[in-house]
Structure formats: structure tokens, C-alpha cells
Amino acid sequence: MRIFDPHIHMTSRTTDDYEAMYAAGVRAVVEPAFWLGQPRTSPESFYDYFDGLLGWEPYRAAQFGIQHFCTIALNPKEANDPRCVPVLDELDRYLAKDRVVAVGEIGYDSMTPQEDEALARQLQLAIEHELPALVHTPHRDKATGTRSTLDVVRESGIAPELVVLDHLNELTVGMVLDSGCWAGFSIYPKTKMSEDRMVEILKEHGTERVLVNSAADWGRSDPLKTRKTADAMLAAGFDEDDVDKVLWRNPVAFYGQSGRLELDEPKPDEEATFQGNSIRRGGA
Amino acid sequence: MAAVMTASHSTPADPRPALAALLDPTARTWLDESAAKVAADPAAVRRLFPAVRRRCGHGRLTDYWTVDEAARAVLLTALPLRDQALADEITRLHRHGDPAEQRAVLRTLPLLDLGDLALPLVRESLRGNDTTLIEAALGPYAAAHLPHAEYRQAVLKCVFCEIPLDRVTGLDSRADRELARMLADFAHERIVAGRDVPHDILPVVRAFPDVIGAELKHALTDVLTDVLKEEG
Ligand SMILES: [Zn+2]
Numbered sequence: 001m002r003i004f005d006p007h008i009h010m011t012s013r014t015t016d017d018y019e020a021m022y023a024a025g026v027r028a029v030v031e032p033a034f035w036l037g038q039p040r041t042s043p044e045s046f047y048d049y050f051d052g053l054l055g056w057e058p059y060r061a062a063q064f065g066i067q068h069f070c071t072i073a074l075n076p077k078e079a080n081d082p083r084c085v086p087v088l089d090e091l092d093r094y095l096a097k098d099r100v101v102a103v104g105e106i107g108y109d110s111m112t113p114q115e116d117e118a119l120a121r122q123l124q125l126a127i128e129h130e131l132p133a134l135v136h137t138p139h140r141d142k143a144t145g146t147r148s149t150l151d152v153v154r155e156s157g158i159a160p161e162l163v164v165l166d167h168l169n170e171l172t173v174g175m176v177l178d179s180g181c182w183a184g185f186s187i188y189p190k191t192k193m194s195e196d197r198m199v200e201i202l203k204e205h206g207t208e209r210v211l212v213n214s215a216a217d218w219g220r221s222d223p224l225k226t227r228k229t230a231d232a233m234l235a236a237g238f239d240e241d242d243v244d245k246v247l248w249r250n251p252v253a254f255y256g257q258s259g260r261l262e263l264d265e266p267k268p269d270e271e272a273t274f275q276g277n278s279i280r281r282g283g284a
Numbered sequence: 285m286a287a288v289m290t291a292s293h294s295t296p297a298d299p300r301p302a303l304a305a306l307l308d309p310t311a312r313t314w315l316d317e318s319a320a321k322v323a324a325d326p327a328a329v330r331r332l333f334p335a336v337r338r339r340c341g342h343g344r345l346t347d348y349w350t351v352d353e354a355a356r357a358v359l360l361t362a363l364p365l366r367d368q369a370l371a372d373e374i375t376r377l378h379r380h381g382d383p384a385e386q387r388a389v390l391r392t393l394p395l396l397d398l399g400d401l402a403l404p405l406v407r408e409s410l411r412g413n414d415t416t417l418i419e420a421a422l423g424p425y426a427a428a429h430l431p432h433a434e435y436r437q438a439v440l441k442c443v444f445c446e447i448p449l450d451r452v453t454g455l456d457s458r459a460d461r462e463l464a465r466m467l468a469d470f471a472h473e474r475i476v477a478g479r480d481v482p483h484d485i486l487p488v489v490r491a492f493p494d495v496i497g498a499e500l501k502h503a504l505t506d507v508l509t510d511v512l513k514e515e516g
Contacts, residue, residue, distance in 0.1 A: 047379075047380060051380075051382075054382050055382055055383065090380065092330055092331045093330045093331070093334060093380045094334075094380070095331075096330075096331045096332070096333075096334035096335045097334045097335075097382060098334075098337055098338050098382075259338075260338065
């Protein structure tokens with residue numbers, strides 16, 4: 001079984017996770033730029049983070065046989081801090097880079113005017129850079145937030161097939177699929193969406209334009225939720241081809257629209273270093 | 285006795301003829317148009333410079349250039365900026381660049397009229413551990429602009445990082461007695477520790493025979509004999 005996790009924050013995960021993910025079949029991941037828990041207070045913190053998503057983390061992932069790509073954006077939470085907003089002026093540089101396969105995570109957190117501005121501006125950047133957009137939907141007042149998000153996406157003029165709305169549930173999936181956008185689901189250990197509910201959604205809405213991710217990060221989360229969803233699909237009567245479509249071909253099709261998803265299976269190489277620094281301990 | 289082999293101290297060749305011969309029409313058109321955009325609006329380089337690798341490729345072009353480095357050099361030399369303004373634009377490209385972009389900036393420095401203004405970029409690379417960046421930093425620009433003490437430290441760092449010294453520009457003209465002493469002391473430490481001495485330091489040491497103490501001379505004679513046998 002080959003698995004592509006289209007949304008996971010590997011920067012917050014351990015090498016044990018990488019090993020377990022490889023053993024479970026994960027061969028490629030996309031790491032969206034997001035909030036780090038501790039708020040950033042200057043644009044420079046973002047640039048170092050972006051550099052890590054493009055340099056150190058793909059190197060680390062490759063040691064475990066996993067290809068790592070990323071999405072770049074000013075996230076909605078920090079779009080509300082005027083100290084962070086100047087990041088928008090430098091995004092052009094990062095959105096032009098080879099391993100950047102979408103603009104994201106963008107979207108709404110608390111539905112503020114600042115979030116409106118950042119969302120609209122970054123959807124324009126996606127159009128200019130011919131990139132897909134990964135749009136986060138708010139955890140509070142989700143249905144209203146999702147509806148507003150779809151309005152902004154429509155007004156922006158970006159093609160709906162270039163947009164995924166993420167963290168959806170039973171109440172928001174219908175309107176997103178009807179809009180022509182992709183529907184993303186984050187499978188969490190306790191809250192939000194479980195693998196069994198995900199299987200029910202797939203039964204009702206089909207496997208077209210659906211992405212399933214673990215969204216694992218620094219919070220309580222599980223980087224193997226993609227595999228567990230695949231197993232739940234098989235147990236519920238879906239076949240291997242359905243699983244391959246949802247967990248590999250769909251994310252490849254979505255991010256492949258960037259023209260930058262160069263997938264070859266990376267081989268683990270114990271000797272490789274990134275900028276002379278290695279993940280081996282006691283070594284260089 | 286073999287001469288100290290070093291990369292040429294002079295400016296690298298203009299990469300455009302070699303690029304024109306190698307790039308396919310689509311890539312060549314993209315690069316020509318991009319250079320024209322940069323010449324008309326320097327800020328355009330911020331979006332075009334990172335995109336070069338997937339537009340033009342990344343194989344080896346000449347001894348000095350890879351294809352992506354050469355194509356990036358074309359964009360940088362198209363910048364209609366001078367002095368501090370040019371240094372600022374280049375510095376920001378380097379700061380926001382991935383390692384391949386940073387190597388391209390470093391390799392292009394000798395083609396840009398920057399005086400000492402790009403030395404901070406060279407120093408940043410020399411502080412790091414990425415041997416590809418250290419090597420790219422120690423080209424004709426560093427050979428011409430890096431102060432003596434820093435140049436010697438850089439050569440010593442190459443020896444520690446196992447970067448062959450024939451990849452360091454300017455060693456033939458800049459190797460001096462103090463550098464020879466540092467390398468002789470290094471060789472001495474290695475010999476005392478029972479470890480190998482990299483052979484490429486020997487020409488520099490031999491050019492200043494008085495830095496070699498009696499004890500080292502004895503040890504080095506053995507090493508030299510081996511080298512001469514190999515060269516023989
Ligand atoms: Zn996320």
C-alpha cells in the first residue's frame with residue numbers, strides 16, 4: 001500500500017514517527033506552513049521556518065525514504081498580528097521555489113477583516129504563481145466559516161479545482177464538493193473526524209476530489225491516521241483501488257497541478273548530510 | 285616536483301555561450317525573456333531567480349558552472365543596479381535562497397562589480413558546514429577580496445572538511461609563510477596522532493621549508509617519500 005499524506009507538520013514529529021510512517025506505507029508528504037503554537041513576533045521567524053521546510057525537513061524525510069514537499073503562506077491566526085503581516089511582501093520569493101506545491105495554509109480562524117485581507121491577497125498569489133491553494137476552515141462556527149470561505153474563493157477567480165478546503169466534516173462536505181473545490185479531511189485521535197466517520201462520508205459522497213490527511217503536528221495527533229483510514233476503508237468493503245485513489249492518486253492529482261511534484265522514491269542514505277549537518281548522533 | 289594546482293584566479297568565463305549551446309529552445313527563450321524582465325525591473329529577479337532550476341535544468345555545464353548556476357548568473361548580471369543597491373538585492377537573494385540558490389550567488393560574485401560589499405556572504409558560508417557552499421565561496425571573489433588572516437583560516441577549514449585544495453582559488457598567489465606554518469602544525473598534529481596527512485597540503489608546506497621543524501621534517505620525509513613514489 002502506498003500512502004501520500006497531503007497535510008502533516010513533520011517539523012513537530014520525531015524520527016520514530018518517520019520510521020513508523022514508512023513502515024505503514026507513507027512515501028510522500030506535504031507539510032503546510034502553519035502556526036507553531038508559540039506565536040511568532042517577526043517576519044524573520046517565518047523566513048527561518050520556510051527555509052527549514054525547504055531545506056532541513058526534506059533532507060530529514062529522505063533519510064527515512066519519504067519525499068517531502070511543502071506549502072507556503074502566512075497562516076490565518078498570525079495574519080491578525082501586525083508584526084507578522086510584512087511576511088506577505090516576501091512570499092513571492094518562496095512561492096517560486098521548486099518544492100513548494102501550493103499556497104497554504106490560508107483561510108479563516110476568527111473571521112476578522114485582517115484574515116479577509118490575507119486570504120484574498122494570498123489567493124491572488126496562488127493565481128499569479130499558478131499554484132493550488134490549501135485552505136483551512138475554522139474550527140469554531142465551521143459551517144458559516146466554510147460558506148464565507150467558498151464566497152471568497154469564488155470572488156478571487158481562482159479555478160475551484162485548484163482549491164482544497166480542509167478540516168471538513170459531515171456538515172460542510174456537501175457544499176464544498178458542490179462548489180467544484182476539493183474536500184480535505186483531517187483524521188484526529190479524539191476530536192473532529194474519526195476514520196469510521198470518514199468511511200461513512202466516502203460511502204455517501206464517493207472518492208472523487210477527496211483528500212484524507214493526519215494533520216499531525218505538535219498537538220495530540222497521530223501520523224498513522226492515513227493508514228488507519230485505509231484499513232477502515234478495506235474493512236468496510238472498499239477495494240485496494242479505492243484506497244490507492246484516495247490515499248495516493250488523489251493527492252498526487254491535486255498537488256500535481258503545481259507542475260512541481262517530482263515524485264521518485266527516495267532511498268534512505270545514512271551518509272547524506274544537509275549543509276554538513278547530519279541527523280546521526282555523535283557524527284558531524 | 286608537482287606544482288601547486290589551483291583553480292584560475294581570474295574571472296570565470298561568461299556562461300552565456302555554453303548555455304546557449306546546451307539549453308533547449310523553450311528554456312533559452314524563458315531565460316532570455318527573464319533576463320530582459322530583470323533588466324527592466326530589478327524586483328522581478330525575486331520571483332525568477334528561484335524558478336531557474338525547473339525551467340533550465342541542473343546538470344554540469346563547465347568545470348566552473350552547473351546549468352542552474354550559470355542561468356542564475358545570467359539573471360544576476362542583468363540586474364540594472366550598482367554598488368550598495370546591487371549588494372542589497374544579491375544579499376536578500378542569498379538570505380532567502382536554498383543551498384542551490386546560494387551557490388549560484390557565490391559563484392556569480394566575480395562577475396559583479398561589488399568591491400568588498402559581498403564579503404558578508406562569503407563569511408556566512410565559511411562559518412557553516414556545507415562543503416558545497418564553502419567551496420563555492422572560495423572562488424575568485426574570495427581570492428581577490430578576503431583579508432589574509434581569513435583566507436588562511438578558510439584554507440585550514442577546507443583541509444579539516446576534506447575539500448581538495450585544488451578547488452580553492454588563488455592558493456598559488458596567496459599561500460604565504462604563515463599559512464605554510466599552520467598547515468605544517470596541522471600535519472604535525474596528525475602525525476603525532478597516528479593519522480594520515482592529506483597530500484594536497486604538502487606543496488604549500490614545501491614552498492616554505494623553514495616552517496618545518498626537525499621532528500616534522502623527519503616524519504614528513506616519510507610521507508613525501510610515499511607521495512613521490514605514488515607520483516613517480
Ligand atoms: Zn495544519
